Amino acid sequence: MKSLKSSLHQIQDRFTKDVLYGEVVGSASDCGVIRLGVDAEARISVESGALRFAPLDTPGWGRQGIAYGPFVRQAGLAFGVFMLNGHNNSQTFPQHAGTPHRSSRGRPCPNLKSPFKTHFSSTLLQENLAVGWFDHPVPIQPLETGQAFVMQGHPTANGRLCAATVQGLHHLLLDIPNIPIYFLSVLREKGVIFYAGSITGNRHLPALPRLRPLAIDPYDLGPSALYAGIYQSILGENGAQADTRVYGVRVVHVPEWQGYGTALIVDPQPQLGRKAALGGVWQLEGPGRLLDPKEPGGLFHVRLTAPASLIWRYRDPDHYLALELSPQEVRLHLRYGGKLYVLAREPHPYPTQDPHWVQVLDDGQALNITLDGSPLFSEKPVLEPRLGQETGVGLKGQAADLEVHPREITLPPTLELGQPWQAKGQQTVFAPYLNQAAENLLITWEPTMGPGTLMPAEGGLTIEAAGLERTVYTIPWNHPNFADLECEILPPEKNRKRQAQSRAGVCFWQDAQHHLLVALSLDETEQAVVGLLRFAGYEDPHSKVWTQVTGRLYYGVPVRLRVVCDGGQFQVYLDDEPVLYRALRDIYPGADRLQIRRVGLALSGYGEDTGSIFRTWIARK
Structure with a gap:
């Protein structure tokens, strides 16, 4: 290990030179620094301008990952990673300790939702990705010896974003789509703050170069020398596997983040009439002592000892939100127009007089609230748009170590790692009226593959009698390097028979x-x-790429599916929300660009379709 005198100061790695599988650890990064880490199965490579993690045969921590360092701990040192996780819901079901569950291909058979149907616990969930600061270049238990973003499998959602902190795993956001994410973790005088950004339309994260403050770990990891690392434990879910791709890594010191960084309010010991460390003088008004920052808060982090309250979205004594912590219960309430509305409540999970960390994530529409890192009220956010633009922040009772950050910040230029690909067609080429006479249908749509028959249906078209075979109907396309296809699909109603x-x-x-x-x-x-x-x-059914959209896809309810492809990569939207992104080379390494000669509507053949109706269809260039 390097001495602290020879520790690094910054890193930039854009993976511009290809490296064979098994040779990445020990190779030189773009800035000349040697890449550290572990590659137990020779599954890491660099190809087409990105790092590639291929699935492990034997899943587990301490077997796959890269790291940079050591770095001397200093406030303002930032670690940014722009990447696409193989599948945010990658997980496995532990049959016995140390025995991976394997598929017929000899790879772990990611499970299989049946064990998760009725109940689950931490022993049945599998964290699959860790990105952040660690005490060793090859941590055997990165969740216990690191301060990092963690992606965790979930029984019903498409994965949960968490933060590994000194005190344990902190839940942040549920149901993260499989699209590129920029993860940023910044060291402070004490602890770490976490930010993330993604692409336009993401329900959880702003579009780069904007980032959302997501979590604060107020404690130090311990060692003065740290490593910036990316580690994978498993890739795969429901029998399908996809590689993780890392587009860029940056470690750099950001001088303006040495002190309070992006905070709006900071005060270790809030007291009435005293000036906060940042944010002004505490004033008595209505429900408690208050400050009024210049913009709405998005991340609130405070230590409360019951009975005590955190107040925010404060307009006046008759309009505000409050989280009340009493010895008996935790209660979220809204005072609006002078009336009190209890939005959620539950018994206090830790009925003691000890202080507890409360964190609130507020984007103006939804609230994610945790107590000592665990979700309060529900795994899902509390939806509440009222008073969403109000800025006042207050406290009542015994509170300490308050910190408030805005809903979004701008990524400093020194940390930029490029923009995610996100294109849309600007000109409509073809928008047929689908509810037309049967004899006109085949003039427009040509049978291209499969046995199914395109037929009129109520309000559109359907493909009948395809069975379990793929069926495709297409039209000619004169723009081989780009197509933007959108259709409204009405899934069939449930049928008892x-x-x-x-x-x-x-x-x-x-x-x-x-x-x-x-x-x-x-x-x-x-x-x-x-x-x-x-x-x-060649088409490997285990290499399909997918994203779970629980709560956004229903029987008998129309949904708009939009897919944009330039022959080398594609982006999928469901009702305008981006849910899936992949480059073709992410699926099959070395795949050439697709020449788009025809476009159309189809049934996948991966299961039977019992009467979906294509109600609209638009092709754009």
């Missing part, structure tokens, strides 16, 4: 040996959007 299923979607077609299909996957066990690539006649 027959299980309702939907496999309807869109297709980007070069020929029978090369095409991309993106479709719904709705049945009694799954609500998902799936991407299927056939290249050189």
Whole structure:
């Protein structure tokens, strides 16, 4: 290990030079610094301008990851990673300790939702990714010896974003789509603060170069020498596996973040009439002592000892939100127009006189509230748009170590690692009226693959009698390097006699040996959007890419599926929300660009479709 005298000061790695599998650890980064880490199965490579983590045969921590360092701990040292996780819901079911559950391919068979149907605990959830600061270049238990972002599998959602802190795992955001994310963790005088950003339309995170403050760990990890690392434990979910891609890494000192950084309010010991360390003088008004920052807070972090309250979105004594911590219960209430509305309540999980850390994430529409890192009231956020633009922040009772950060910040230029690909068609090329006479249908739509028959249906078109075979109907396309396809799909209603299923979607077609299909996957066990690539006649069912969309896809409720593809990568939207992104080379390394010669509507063939109706269809360039 390097001495502290030879510790690094900064890193920039954009993975511009290809490196063979098994040779990344020990290779030189773009800035000349040697990449550290572990690659027990020779599954890490650099290809097409990005680091690649391929799935492990034997999952577990301490087997796959890269690191940079050591770095001397200093306030304002920031670690940024721009990446696409293989699948945010990657997880495995532990059969016995140390015995991976394997599929017929010899790789771990990521489970299989059945064990999670009725109940689950931390022993059944599997954290799959850790990105942040660690005490060793190859931590055996990174969640216990690091301060880092962590992605955690979940029984019903598409993964949960957490933070590994000194005191344990802190839950942040539930249901993270499989799209690129920028993770940023910044060292402070004491502890770490976490930020993240993504692409336009993400329900949780702002579009780069904007970032959302997400968590604060007020404690130090311990060692004065730290390593910036990215570690993977497992890749795969429901029998499908995809590689993780890292587009860039940056470690740099940000001088303006040495002190209070992006905070609006900081006060270790809030007292009435005294000036806060940052944020002004505490004034008595209405429910407690108050400050009025210049903009609404998005991250609130404070230590409360019951009975005590955190107050925010404060306008006046008749309009505000408050989280009340009493010895008996925790209660979230809204005072609006002088009336009191109890939004949520539950018994106090720790009925003692000890202080407890409260954190609130507030984007103006939804509230994610935790007590000592665990979700309060529900795993899902509390939806509350009222008073969303109010700025007042207050305290009542015994409180300490208050910190408030804005809802968004701008990423400093020194930490930029490029923008995610996100294109949309600007000109409509084809928007047929689908509810037309049957004899006109085949003039427009040509049968291109499969046995199904395109038929009129109430309000649109349906593909009948396809069974379990892929069926594609297309039109010619004269723009081989770009297509933007959008359709409104009405999944079938539930039927007592027959299980309702939907496999309807869109297709980007070069020929029978090369095409991309993106479709719904709705049945009694799954609500998902799936991407299927056939290249050189090869299509591995285990290499499908998908994202779970529980709560956004229902029987008998129309949904808009939009897919944009430039032949090298594609982005999927469901009702305008980005839910899935992949480059073709992420699925099959070395895959050439797809020449889009035809576009159309399709059934995936991965399960039966029992009557989905295509109600609208638009093609843009």
